[in-house]
Amino acid sequence: MVDEEAGATRNSRNRAKARIIAPVYPQLRLAGWMSLLAGALWPVQAAVIAWAVSGWAAGLPTMERAWPAAAVFVLCAILRAGLEHRSGALLHEAADQTIARERAVLITREARSPSDEGSASIAALVVQKLPLLHPWITRYHVAMTRASVLPVFFLVLAFSQSWVVGLTLLVAGPLIPVFMALVGMAAEEAARRQMDEIATMNDMVMDRLSAMLDIRLLGAADRAAEDFSDRAESLRSKTMAVLRIAFLSSTVLELFSALGVAMVAVFVGFTLLGEIDFGSWGGRLTLGQGLFLLLIAPEFFQPLRDLSAAWHDRAAGLAVVAELDALDGADRVAFVGDGLPCAALDGPMGVATCGVVVDLGRAPVHLPDIAIGKAQTLALTGPSGVGKSTALAAIAGLVPLHSGAINVCHHPLTAKTADAWRARIAMVPQRPHFPDETLGDWLDTRQTGADPWPALRLADADDIVKRLPEGLETRLGETGGGVSGGEARRLLLARAIHSGAELILADEPTADLDPETAGRIIAALHRMQAQGRSIIVATHDPQLAAAMDQQVEVGR
Structure with missing residues (x-):
């Protein structure tokens, strides 16, 4: 020994x-x-x-x-x-x-x-x-x-x-x-x-x-x-x-x-x-x-x-x-795809899941069958811990599937199509994070150089930037020092819009917000839908869920 x-x-x-x-x-x-x-x-x-x-x-x-x-x-x-x-x-x-x-x-x-x-x-x-x-x-x-x-x-x-x-x-x-x-x-x-x-x-x-x-x-x-x-x-x-x-x-x-x-x-x-x-x-x-x-x-x-x-x-x-x-040597969740920039996946916008089970090394997460097309909205509901955020990650191609299938734009979501699929979507996390860069650079995720103000107006966030001392040249702290939680969420929505994404995946976009601020977020989501974007939200908020075209409970 x-x-x-x-x-x-x-x-x-x-x-x-x-x-x-x-x-x-x-x-x-x-x-x-x-x-x-x-x-x-x-x-x-x-x-x-x-x-x-x-x-x-x-x-x-x-x-x-x-x-x-x-x-x-x-x-x-x-x-x-x-x-x-x-x-x-x-x-x-x-x-x-x-x-x-x-x-x-x-x-x-x-x-x-x-x-x-x-x-x-x-x-x-x-x-x-x-x-x-x-x-x-x-x-x-x-x-x-x-x-x-x-x-x-x-x-x-x-x-x-x-x-x-x-x-x-x-x-x-x-x-x-x-x-x-x-x-x-x-x-x-x-x-x-x-x-x-x-x-x-x-x-x-x-x-x-x-x-x-x-x-x-x-x-x-x-x-x-x-x-x-x-x-x-x-x-x-x-x-x-x-x-x-x-x-x-x-x-x-x-x-x-x-x-x-x-x-x-x-x-x-x-x-x-x-x-x-x-x-x-x-x-x-x-x-x-x-x-x-x-x-x-x-x-x-x-x-x-x-x-x-x-x-x-x-x-x-x-x-x-x-x-x-x-x-x-630790067990870890494999990443789907290469994570590299590539041309967007062709085909009409659409997401459909069938019998999806995600195994992240803990208890398997069974996801409901959903179907959503262009300019449609869907709310994933259910208590905390049932897998709503996991469902968003699976739809984005960020976690591997244990069984079942996800079809996106009439293509199976696999390691070969994941990067191209992610070029057409944007994720809005529950907790914002602002890196050490100007707000203008942060909004322009794909470095297109396009004018961000239309996206800010659509997300009802233009007034936030206008009152900042340096406007688009402002550098916010990691958690958004200088803006409130609701304002940070609206900036996140503007960032997703400015990226040109056709599908927005939002995780609890109205969590911990007062009814008035949550209403502004919901109104911004409706304007995004009116412009032809599809939206899937994971939420506990009955007001937000009711504003979506479909509601699907996770974990049933």
Whole structure:
């Protein structure tokens, strides 16, 4: 069982490397070698410092060695800075590319083929967790490269001057990776628990916000606040567990590195005072040799310290990749068609369903048989949860059918015809969303450049735009800041009209509106019908349902 778990862990890490590291490995390798070269320049700087100081101690003129030493030191410093700067640029570019790629794949897939994961969990993964890959990419690979080469390089230099110093570093150095690996195993598990808790908390917040009205009506606000407090405390506890492990790792690392440097300093100091006459090759250490060893001893431990810090970044990154892998394997609803622009489907406008069953991974949804032609209207009614919105999605060709058939414009609605069919329809969602673009651009969904005012007047929305400070150049907030709920619905109708759609699918267009505002929406729908458009609405509103030519109850 232990061997199986270890094998599964190794496989998981290998998949993570193949997914995250392999695509940008050339950049990481180049950045690693540049950082390695920068680190290898420090012994040159240490040597010129020791050379200059030893000359001063020997009574040589101050400037005889100062200028050459300063020139070499500054030149190496400039080279190191340039190499580190370019290395960092490559690493950040690689990290940005990776996060952008994973984010695009995730958002595109969830938009086209959603899983059962809550929107809050997906949002947390996109916004909060994917950025955790950044420190893993920018720090861990370079730190591993440096830790694999530079300590050995410094160890060889130390042995070349003193076998005692070399042995001291040889004994103290390997203890750091051993303890780091032990702590790292716990860090990875703690990071995974923290990631899970973040997703759970985001799901809970979204659920409570969506049900806030019901919570207040039922007098459960205090209970909801208590649940949120408990979940926040759980997240705090798991976050502190990660921090405790990080501090433990840092303490162990600093302890051994400090002891190693201190032992080198003690040996060099007593040797230069004449109290120790062994430990070097062919006599006691000179002042220059002692200074050189003191300057490179901390740098022997620095790559290991960097690797220890990056080890926790790696643990967090692996936890994120594990969540991405789990989401990759989740059951999801397949998208119908390619989702690409194409020529509109030919044939007279019409929709007919027969024996349609939609299976979205939960309980199958049985849709009623309907038939609607050009300039006709139909209302889908029924209680919440019976499948009215699912029926609209099925008619739009957005979800696959388990059984039955939908015919549109005298063609069967299949993957081959779905894109062409969607070129003739428009959907009006219940909740408006306004992206970060001008209202004029938002209305012109197909970028035709046509005048939007006729569509605004038809939807009774022209007065809304006229009173906005910047008119069509206005940028509304995501949820339509600056306009009311009814006004946002009328803008949605104007957008559907301006697209030239022949069939409008509207989901609860009058929900939560006062009777006067709902009446304006219904009047706009009638004007759209008078211009030859067909309309299908999903609604609880008896006034809207009565205004349609047909009423069909879903779920009977």
